[in-house]
Amino acid sequence: MGDYDAAGLLLQVFPTAKIMRICALSVRRCPSMSAKTAMLLYLALATPALAEEPTVALWGWGGESCGRWLEIRQGRATMPRANEAMTQWVLGYLTAYNTFVSRTGDVFARTDAAAINVLVDRECSSEPQQLIAPAVATVIRLQEHREDGGSDE
Numbered sequence: 001m002g003d004y005d006a007a008g009l010l011l012q013v014f015p016t017a018k019i020m021r022i023c024a025l026s027v028r029r030c031p032s033m034s035a036k037t038a039m040l041l042y043l044a045l046a047t048p049a050l051a052e053e054p055t056v057a058l059w060g061w062g063g064e065s066c067g068r069w070l071e072i073r074q075g076r077a078t079m080p081r082a083n084e085a086m087t088q089w090v091l092g093y094l095t096a097y098n099t100f101v102s103r104t105g106d107v108f109a110r111t112d113a114a115a116i117n118v119l120v121d122r123e124c125s126s127e128p129q130q131l132i133a134p135a136v137a138t139v140i141r142l143q144e145h146r147e148d149g150g151s152d153e
Contacts (some may be wrong), residue, residue, distance in 0.1 A: 061089035062133030066124030069132050073121055086132070087113055090120060094138050105142055117141075 059071075064086075072082045091113060095103055099107055116139070123135045 058131065058133050061086045062093065062131065062136070065128065066130050066132060066133050066135050067128040069120065069124045069135070070128060073117065087117055088130075090116060090136055093133070094140070097140055104147075107140055107147070 034069060057063075068077075069086060071077050072079065072086060075083075094108060094116070119139045119142075120132070120135055123139050124130070124132070127135070
């Protein structure tokens with residue numbers, strides 16, 4: 001288990017655009033709400049995430065370093081079935097994301113676990129000291145950016 005900057009991960013996984021959508025839905029559902037009130041609602045929701053830096057307990061493989069991820073993925077670890085266990089952790093993380101956050105319900109539609117692992121490999125290779133959970137959050141953010149018409153980089 002490890003700790004990491006929850007506010008940073010929150011902003012990666014729940015971009016401010018989602019908070020703005022919440023405010024926009026509030027205005028539509030309550031026509032008497034003004035744009036000024038909606039902006040205050042936005043600031044009230046966004047500011048605590050920016051101001052506080054709480055730590056979040058990570059259970060399982062998400063609290064391990066990307067260096068450990070790479071070591072296991074490259075077959076240099078002695079733990080039997082560790083690669084499978086890490087893959088299942090990542091798939092569980094993605095399932096939770098799809099259930100509670102994703103606009104489409106399947107952020108990696110038509111992508112298999114092996115391809116997702118390659119994306120995590122790439123992210124972990126770029127920053128081996130980061131934890132696996134934030135690395136997976138970055139992979140999700142990049143995938144959503146591609147879905148929205150952005151480039152791979």
